[in-house]
Amino acid sequence: MSASETPSRLLGSDVVRLGVSGLASRPTRAVLSALGIAIGIAAMIAVVGISTSSQAKLAATLDELGTNLLSASQGKDFFGEAVDLPLTAGVSAGHTEGVRSAATTGTVADVGVYRNSAVPAGNTNGITVRSASPTLLDVLEARVAKGVWLTDGMARYPVVVLGAEAANRLGVTEPGRHVIVGSTEYVVAGILEPVPLAPEIDSSALIGERAAEALAGSPVPPTAVYVRADPARVPQVRDVLARSIQPRSPSDVEVTRPSDALAAQQAADQAFTGLLVGLGGVALLVGGIGVANTMVISVLERRREIGLRRALGATRSHVRQQFLAEALFLSLLGGVAGVLLGVAVTAVFAALRGWPPSIPPVVLVAGLVATLVIGALAGLWPAVRAARTPPTEALQS
Known part of the structure; x- marks a missing residue:
């Protein structure tokens, strides 16, 4: 492999591979960070799913009993x-x-x-x-x-x-x-x-x-x-x-x-749902902070690896992409787990109450998109910091 080919080989699948191997070297912190993301997403999806399932039951009841x-x-x-x-x-x-x-x-x-x-x-x-x-x-x-x-x-x-x-x-x-x-x-x-x-x-x-x-x-x-x-x-x-x-x-x-009273109750439930979604958002933010913390520590622990890659010809862009890919992968892992957990909680709760389970697909998509956005924001600064590390300083640490 020539020196000119080395940087290109560090792009694409190699970036993901290095990112995954980097996360595997510190599984406890990675799992806890992903768990924070998963709890936040699961809470938001479960709250919205339970609320929409309740609304679906109410709509079915009103259709059956009439609003006249x-x-x-x-x-x-x-x-x-x-x-x-x-x-x-x-x-x-x-x-x-x-x-x-x-x-x-x-x-x-x-x-x-x-x-x-x-x-x-x-x-x-x-x-x-x-x-x-x-x-x-x-x-x-x-x-x-x-x-x-x-x-x-x-x-x-x-x-x-x-x-x-x-x-x-x-x-x-x-x-x-x-x-x-x-x-x-x-x-x-x-x-x-x-x-x-x-x-x-x-x-x-x-x-x-x-x-x-x-x-x-x-x-x-x-x-x-x-x-x-x-x-x-x-x-x-x-x-x-x-x-x-x-x-x-x-x-x-x-x-x-009388149906107006049920509608008012639904409105109150929606307001309460908004509060719980806000709490889920706080959990999601905490998870994002955990991802950022994990990535910052990763940069500090892997300074020699960063210096070695830079010495072999990797550019700042390559190092930045690697650490950003790690953050995105970590967040996506938590997001997928959170979506599955949120769907499961909604299905079980709806079954126990005799409600038709109902989760808007847009909520599931929004949950995954939110995890990627948080992952990108959480990993951006550590990735930039890693890219700015001078090779000679990194190799001496």
Whole structure:
């Protein structure tokens, strides 16, 4: 090999080979530096992946339940007291133009639910007794997990349907059991599945409107009205629903769209995701500092090697490329490991929560690009320093 051929032979694959051999000579520091990069990338990908998987689950839920459900509830008067809705609220809402169906619930005040008569009065476990119209299940698009829903024929009898959380608190797992509502023994006709768009139903004991009237001693006014609107006319229905229910004082009625609460929750989750991504970025920065530290120490430890290469004819450019290639390889190694770890964490977490795993491909590409950028920045100064080392000084060290 001639002296003129030596520099060219140090380019291309030889640069990578020398870089890999240089890293192999100090495996502990290299592994720790790559691990810092991997943790940062894995944290960022896992956080984004978990967030997008949650959003995918929410989108699927909203597609299934619909965003055309509106809820009207009691407003407050000048003194902050709740204003009762009229007994005809459900009928009036159902006659509103653009409304497909309507249902009501009413809170039966001062009545508790107990597992049996031995439970002390007042120990209600936070379960609310509500009257429910027969159409409630259809309007909320809820499902009965076990048993049956309240029918017109059951409305006057001591029969109760428990929300998912209410059944759990009472320890009732099958229909046919008996619970105490007030001071009367009721038969559990059914247990509902969770109702995402009306979570208050989950902790409720639902009875027929006539049974509620008999229990309270007077008609129970609605405290909530649920309507299903024509999807194309939801804004219009929302604007007129309060006036339809309470023509004289529409300000006493609060109208909301339950899906908006889920959207707000998603927005809060996204803000929290941004915070976690920031923490992942800090871990990534720490990993980049580790790469820079490893490369600086490498320059100090390999001064004789640098001097020998320069003496054999390698230019500053060749030495700079070698050390920069080492930094890029070290960062890429950590980046690939981080991407795989982030994908695995997302898949496992989504499977445990019953979510569809979802990671935007752009996030994976961005993760690898970020590692290369950090590797280039972290290795640039050590590479320049190595290239500037005088051959005679390096050989004497």
